[in-house]
Amino acid sequence: MNQLADTFRDRSAFAPSGPYRLLPARFSRLDDRRYVITNDVGEYVVLERPALQALLRHELQPGTPLYADLKSRHFLFDGESRVALDLLALKYRSRADRIADFTALHMFVVTLRCDHTCSYCQVSRQMEEKSRFDMSQAHADRAVEFVFRSPSPAIKIEFQGGEPLLNFDLIRHVVLRAESLNREHGRDLVFVIASNLTRLNDEILDFCKGHRIYFSTSLDGPADLHDERRALPRGSSYRAAVDGIQRIREALGPDAVAALMTTSPGSLPRVREIVDEYVKQGFHSIFLRSLSPYGFAVRTSLVRRYDVDDWVKFYVEGLRHIIDLNLSGYPMREEFAAILLQKMFAPVGNGYVDLQSPAGLGIAGIIYNYDGAIYASDEGRMLAEMGDHTFRLGHLDEDSFEEVMTSDTLVDLLKDSMLEGLPMCSDCAFMPYCGSDPVFHKATQGDVIGHKAFSSFCKKQMAVLRHLIALMEDDASARRVLQSWI
Amino acid sequence: MLIKLHGRSLRALSPERSPEPFLGRVCTNPALPAAARSREILLVEGPCELPGGFRAYLTRSETGVARQPNVFFIGAEFPFLGDGDIIRIHPERSGLTVLYRRSSAFNSMLVTERCDNYCVMCSQPPKERDDGWLVDELFEIIPMMSPETPEIGITGGEPGLLGSRLVDLVDRFRRFLPRTALHILSNGRAFADEKFALALAKVGHPDLMLGIPLYGDLPEVHDFVVQARGAFDQTIRGILNLKRHRVRVELRFVVQRDTVERLPAFARFVARNLLFVDHVALMGLELMGFARSNLDAIWIDPLDYQRELAEAVEILDRARMHVSIYNHQLCVLDPVLHRFARASISDWKNLYLEECARCEARARCGGFFASSVVRRSRGIAPFAIAEQSGPMVAQRED
Known part of the structure; x- marks a missing residue:
């Protein structure tokens, strides 16, 4: 190696002097051999046990690639350099920034009526004719006022049910009212209708054309799987969904409709078929979800009919299939992985409502029920249908926006949902990628915090995160696909 | 030319x-x-x-x-x-x-030869002497420049050493040439003083960018390249202060033997910590000044770092950052990098080699620094139009 001219000093003159100091970090086992260590802002390094021990004992040798990576990713600092602390603070602030702009998602249960009679349904459905299960216009107007009190620069109003298209007049009213108010507020305002699409018609599509309205529908997989659980008297729910999807794309464009799947025991051996059904319908995105433990699902004990290990097996197989589709030239994203990867690799916070710390309750999403009651989340409203009112924040007739958002109910729930202070979460390496689910733990363990050793939520999160990190580390072709989802 | x-x-x-x-x-x-x-x-x-x-x-x-x-x-x-x-x-x-030169798209103005860095590949070695007349002269000629001037570069030495004179200079450009983009090459260290960064920001220049070199993700790498302990911390703090006050910042990374190993790590570091900078330029060596006297110690053939360069560009591009490759001829770049390559060399020190006359890609290529003749990549070779049917494919001649 050739030398620099005499007036220059060589590298050794700039090597850090003295011992290194550790920055805040957490580590967990990745597999038999390896550990993953993460810092508060979600950067991670995978290392073997002896290296981890050396790091923690301050015995790691400077000048090695591992030392350099740990220093670059702010697990340690040394010498006179302290700028790591400035950068960590900045990154922490960037990730937490969105909390100040609270409540981007406002859900309106415009009716509880539904034309389906699904056994697992999360909401307590009512017969179609009973219009006393519709939201009143007065409540809707009051809820729209609440919407614009949120400081969030982006607002999404989601219409839910029941089957919201059974009360389309109210949807139309809310859209027009919100747009009119937004001329003054200037938010990035969009609408979503969560519908089974059986009641879709030209009049509805014509109205949607002039507004920023998107559809979200259910598609559980192939026709037999979908129809088995989505009972539609006098018809096929699957047929209605796929026909509706095509009609919406024709009328409003290819991105105007998204589909969500729900996993049931019948789905577990069929994940490839489910993914392929999404491909067949022209989707480039799928969210492999687990069955939620609310509503009829809990009552009928469906949730206990399969273990989280079975779901993880289902998920891993599905993810492999999706990665292979990408490698074969069909771009397809798995949304759960995409959310987690974004939390791992992007410096900004992720807005996914169900994985926040503090929880997204009220501050990421809020729901106005058909009867005017306000809940901290969709699942919180379902728990209320089962008699547990823990997540009821107030009522549109009785409470002001300030009273709702500063209520002891909400503030206490948020306080209890900050992972940094929760037992077993506070020292978990996966904490920066995770979130709180107080409703799940209340429903399954009777306590909003829950004991994570017995939590299938925790088990699922850890299994999926371990799997994703191992893919990123060990499988170069999978890594390229996963990176393209961030 | x-x-x-x-x-x-x-x-x-x-x-x-x-x-x-x-x-x-x-x-x-x-x-x-x-x-x-x-x-x-x-x-x-x-x-x-x-x-x-x-x-x-x-x-x-x-x-x-x-x-x-x-x-x-x-x-x-x-x-x-x-x-x-x-x-x-x-x-x-x-x-x-x-x-x-009124007809030039980019005029570069030297405002001082003093510098608090002493970079091993500096193309314009610093001189420690009072050269305040340089900036005096610039003050004098600003009113004589055409208001249609598209862009002016301020270079040194280290313009940050001018202190409040730099702020006054930017203000003078704002007043006399409000439609002219101003690009200042600075090592950023002076802006570790937030008051200085704020003073510059308060000028409110409509189109100001600071090009700040950062040669690594670790202080020991950067400080070695610039031959100044503590420079990394100051430069990073300077960048943070400038961005905090909404001054646009471009990072400039020079690829050389000491920096290339951590080039992908640098890209990861930037995408994670400095995502808010406005542009990242990954640059080839300009073989002048110290780069020439230290040539054997710092030279690496671009052919030998295409993997690292491609990985870094991919990381930055995926993070949706603006990334450019400067001072590299197309024939030495991996084809996936061609769309990031810019013809960045100022016309007055830019030339093409003899073989470039036969090259199909010449019009899109940045060519060479006039100084490059002292060492050239093994990869220099003209692209020729492939003589085959079907789509036109550029391929290299043997």
């Missing part, structure tokens, strides 16, 4: 000459109203009667003794000189220096 901006072969044709160097603006219109002539230097081609009142005269044809003061024969030199160009004439030294 390589352009010479300085010469020492003026021949005075008039007995009466200014004793001191002076500045003026080139004008080719002898009929310019007399009242507008005092700062103009009349450039004439052939022998003619020289009207009075101009600051000086340049003539391309030899004539006898001139009646006007400050008449100089320049012959065929500086063939590009034209209306609006600003020059310095040093009669004692027979010197002419072109400071500003």
Whole structure:
């Protein structure tokens, strides 16, 4: 190696002097051999046990690639350099920034009526004719006022049910009212209708054309799987969904409709078929979800009919299939992985409502029920249908926006949902990628915090995160696909 | 095209000459109203009667003794000189220096040769001496520049060492050339003082960018390259302060033997910590100054770092950052990188080699620094249009 001219000093003159100091970090086992260590802002390094021990004992040798990576990713600092602390603070602030702009998602249960009679349904459905299960216009107007009190620069109003298209007049009213108010507020305002699409018609599509309205529908997989659980008297729910999807794309464009799947025991051996059904319908995105433990699902004990290990097996197989589709030239994203990867690799916070710390309750999403009651989340409203009112924040007739958002109910729930202070979460390496689910733990363990050793939520999160990190580390072709989802 | 901006072969044709160097603006219109002539230097081609009142005269044809003061024969030199160009004439030294060319898309202004870094590959080695006259001169010529000037570069040395004079300078550009983009090359260290960053921001220049070199993700790498302990911390804090006050920042990373190993790690570091910077330039060496004296210690053939370069560009591009590759010829770059390559070398020090004449990609290629002749990549070879049917494919000749 050739030398620099005499007036220059060589590298050794700039090597850090003295011992290194550790920055805040957490580590967990990745597999038999390896550990993953993460810092508060979600950067991670995978290392073997002896290296981890050396790091923690301050015995790691400077000048090695591992030392350099740990220093670059702010697990340690040394010498006179302290700028790591400035950068960590900045990154922490960037990730937490969105909390100040609270409540981007406002859900309106415009009716509880539904034309389906699904056994697992999360909401307590009512017969179609009973219009006393519709939201009143007065409540809707009051809820729209609440919407614009949120400081969030982006607002999404989601219409839910029941089957919201059974009360389309109210949807139309809310859209027009919100747009009119937004001329003054200037938010990035969009609408979503969560519908089974059986009641879709030209009049509805014509109205949607002039507004920023998107559809979200259910598609559980192939026709037999979908129809088995989505009972539609006098018809096929699957047929209605796929026909509706095509009609919406024709009328409003290819991105105007998204589909969500729900996993049931019948789905577990069929994940490839489910993914392929999404491909067949022209989707480039799928969210492999687990069955939620609310509503009829809990009552009928469906949730206990399969273990989280079975779901993880289902998920891993599905993810492999999706990665292979990408490698074969069909771009397809798995949304759960995409959310987690974004939390791992992007410096900004992720807005996914169900994985926040503090929880997204009220501050990421809020729901106005058909009867005017306000809940901290969709699942919180379902728990209320089962008699547990823990997540009821107030009522549109009785409470002001300030009273709702500063209520002891909400503030206490948020306080209890900050992972940094929760037992077993506070020292978990996966904490920066995770979130709180107080409703799940209340429903399954009777306590909003829950004991994570017995939590299938925790088990699922850890299994999926371990799997994703191992893919990123060990499988170069999978890594390229996963990176393209961030 | 390589352009010479300085010469020492003026021949005075008039007995009466200014004793001191002076500045003026080139004008080719002898009929310019007399009242507008005092700062103009009349450039004439052939022998003619020289009207009075101009600051000086340049003539391309030899004539006898001139009646006007400050008449100089320049012959065929500086063939590009034209209306609006600003020059310095040093009669004692027979010197002419072109400071500003109106027709150039990018004029670069040296404001000091002092610097608190001492980079191992510095193309313009610092000189520790009082050179305040440089910025004085720039203050003087700003009002003479065309308001249509697209972009001005401020370079050093380290412009940050000018302190409040730099702030005043930017303010002067804002007032006289509000439509001109201003690009300042600075090591950023002075802006570790937040008050200084704020003062610069408060000027409110409409189109200001600071190009700040950062040579690694670790202090030991950066501090070594710039030969200054603590520089990494100061530069990072400077970048944070500037961005905190909404001043646009471009990072400049020079690929050389000491920095290439952590180039992908650098990209990851930037995407994670400095995502808010406005542009990242990954640059090849300019083989001048220290880069030449340290050539064997710092040189690496671009062919030997394409993997690292491609990985870094992919990381930054995926993070949706603006990333460019400067000072690299297309023939040495992996084809996936071609869309990031910019023709970045200033025209006055830019050239192409003999084989470039046969190259199909020449029009899209940045070419070479004039200084590059001392060492060239093994990969230099013209692209030829493939002689085959189907789509046109560029491939390299053996």
